[in-house]
Amino acid sequence: MSDSLLLLAMLVVPAVGAAAVAALPGDREATAKQATLGVSLLVLVLAVLATLAFDPDGERFQLTSSVSWIPGFGVDFALGVDGIALVMLLLVGVLVPVVVLASWRDTSPGRRSMRTFFAWLLLLEACMVGVFAATDVFLFYVFFEAMLVPVYFIVGSFGGPRRQYAAVKFFLYSLVGGLVMLAAVIGLYVVSEAAGEGTFSFTALNDLQIDPTAQRLLFLGFFVAFAIKAPLVPLHTWLPDTGAEAPIGGAVLLVGVLDKVGTFGFLRYCLPLFPDASREFAPLVLVLAVAGVLYAALLAMGQSDMKRLVSYTSIAHFGFIALGVFAFTTEAATGAVLYMVNHGIATGLLFLVVGMLIARGGSRLVGDYGGVAAHAPKLAGVFLIAGLASLALPGTNSFVSEFLVLIGSFPTRPVFTVLATVGIVLAALYVLLLYQRTMHGPPRGVLFAAADAGTPDAGTPGAGPADGGHPAGGATAATATATGTATGTATGTATLTRAAGAATRVRDLSRREVAVVAPLVALVLVLGVYPQPLIRLIEPAVAATMSDVGAGTSDSSEGTD
């Protein structure tokens, strides 16, 4: 296969897969899952092939292909990647199979078939690939908006109790942002038309000199859309709702990849196309970014709902990423892109573990759990790794990126950097408090209520001895169960609903769950020690972006605050 077709294949394979899965008869759920997993693994393979074919020192955009799409609008179906887009594609490639596997035993509220869930998932993957691989602004916009539809149905059909509210809120927020951006996209075309030939091609637009007033307006148009997507405070209020109500698989992709489209958009579109406006608005963006870091961290500490809590931690992390992007140094921006990848892995992992805990207890509240670690050590261990990666402990992947962002930003933006550093302390607080409350202390909460009541669950092996009248006895039973589950005999327990009611017991991770978290845990540790391959991919693209915006590594005198 020619290299230039790799990206097209990454786009077409999941789209066709989605159609095929959707066309399966309703009772073939097992086939649907296997097909989805197969397709998503194929996309991962294609992403790896694309990475191998990519030369970091070569042209800015590689693996390019372009055909005229709508000549009347001057739109091309143009694909291509720079290093930044490539690492995002890798992230998509890794996360989707993990999510498929994590959703393997999910059941939907109501009587809907999970088949449609997997079809939407694949369609979403196609849109995500498109949004990162598009080098035509119109095409980017099309994928940017089309992406809403699968997420809307994933959240609305398969989410938690308030899923309708969350889905509509998500859709409307994103749509408003997207429509404002549409005005800017059209504006960009009109500007290019005035300067010669109307075009949507990123490369052609990048060479364009746009007058300052138009730059400001267009920058704001794009910025609003991306700031809603990313999301930056104060446009963030949809994320906790959507993150909390989305099914775990959807939440992982939402926070892990979809929101990155916002920060990716800053780097790819706002900075290179509107350099003057970017510099002009940078202080404002930095205020929002740092406010996000601190405000969201404080809110995260106050959350009682674990999924909301993780959503708020993401908002704080997006603050860091925005700081890195708008500090205008190559180190900081490289760190920001690396952060985008690492955050996808670390927060994805945290969401997955939290989802596994929720699947066991049927409650999202922190207060409903306690002392889990003693009975489910593997679960607790992964929880700890995810948490530590989230607070950027040295040795985990996030540390490298957070460190790069902070040392990169300090020379140009010392005040903002110092303020953001406070966010690290807060991150340690919210993560460790969450871990301590749910995993340590005396066993309590929904997971142990069943054992306390001595309710035997005849349907599952290992539940027999659960007849202790006091917590210790229940705990013994739970440990026994955990061992039983680890052999993979228990089935049907990882559901989103509280199907098993109060009779759920503490089981440690099943084989499938281990397979779900293992790749991400491995990435957390490997990228924590050896991030060089990714940085190698990212840096040239970031350097090109920074030279567009006129703030290279050497030019650190620019706009000291």
Added chain:
Amino acid sequence: MSIEAPDLSLAALTPLLFVFGAACTGVLVEAFGPRESRHPVQVTVALVGTLGGLVSTLLLAGTAEVTAGGALAVDGAAVFLQATIAGLAALSVLMFAERNLDPARSAFVVSAAVPAGSPRDRELLTVQRVQTEVYPLTLFAVGGMMLFVAANDLLVMFIALEVLSLPLYLISGLARRRRLLSQEAAVKYFLLGAFASAFFLYGLALVYGATGSVRLADVRSAVGGGDGEVLLVLGLALLVVGLLFKASVAPFHTWTPDVYQGAPTPVTAFMAACTKVAAFGAILRLLYVAFGPEEWTWRPLVYGVAIVSMVVGAVLGLTQTDLKRMLAYSSVAHAGFLLTGVLGYPGTGDPAGSGLPATMFYLLAYGLTTLGAFAVLTLVRSGDGEATHLSQWAGLAQRSPLTAAVMSLFLLALAGIPLTSGFTGKFAVFRAAIENGAWPLALVALLASAVAAFFYLRVIVLMYFSEPAADGPTVGVPGLPTTIVLAVTAAATLVLGVVPGSVLGLADQAAIFVG
């Protein structure tokens, strides 16, 4: 004194002759045809008329001439819009011909003259006889619309307006079920429509007074002269009001929700799709051809009306609980979006890529989508006819996944989500507006789209995310005609969204006004 026969280019008139000929044939069939075979014959005549009109307009592509003594302009825009009208009308006729959905085998009343609710009326309600007068009436309306978009003369425009309106008033009142609502709709439409016609006629008189001619080209040259400014501006305003009424642009939209709700759904579909095309065709011709030099007189008027229409349509649409009324307000909002395209007047510049082709494309895309949406409405039925109350649609996706999926496609297209025809259309008109410096209007339009998206989404939420009600509606199995309509409109909605290039190209080529 001798009267010279006006020059008539019969070739250029073929589409009109086809449709009016079929309409007259329909009347004869109605009068002399045996009752048993009347329905199939009428449907055939109507389809031959509309499809013949469509084919003959397509053959006329590239024509640009003024004919019939200067009264008709058969140019690119006229041909494009005539083809659109004929095509949409053919689909509407198919919807009229559907016999599988209503238990009494037709959406139209057996005898419109019998008082609603009388014993005779109740008796007739279940009779499977069908009345076929609706077909020739529709053909007359279609002919009027096709004449309307080609009128090169204000008087011809007025006559066309009446020819298209009178049959519409009648067929709005022909619903088989909820007859009082239907009759009320017909009366309301007639009264307000007559009022609007009067406005148009008065405007015509004032313009004639100011310029001494009703021919669009003569008006144009007189407009440049600067005489009789007050009369001219007043006349222009009144003419535009008359047309805006037909196009259901707020604040002249008050009839729209009532008529859309009361009329038989296939007729509503026909009105929503075809009348819109015809009215905007006339607005474009009037403003661009006759009042092009007066651009700065009508621009603020259209600008303001567009904003009012978008905001009224989007905001009032939010409060609706009846799907037909909701689609009516959606039509008001879309009229505002269309006016955004009208503002992309290229002046003397190159019309390609400007407001004219953009508006024409939008009309085609919107017509097909809205026709499809109304066709879906005819499928979902409860005991007494169509189930148009929002709450009845809860959980429809579980009852009939395909119906819900097709409806969602149309709703997403109306909301303007990419990869549907609605997005391409919106993009085209907004681009035209922004190129003409009307970016604040485009911003308002985009925000109105976001508001409107909420009520489209609400239907999707209901269909997919709600549990079905216990005594919910049934989803009828459509016969061949409605199936064709749904297939064509759904396919067109997708194709015009994914690969709109060739149709946009056609619209660009057709963006020519002569006269």
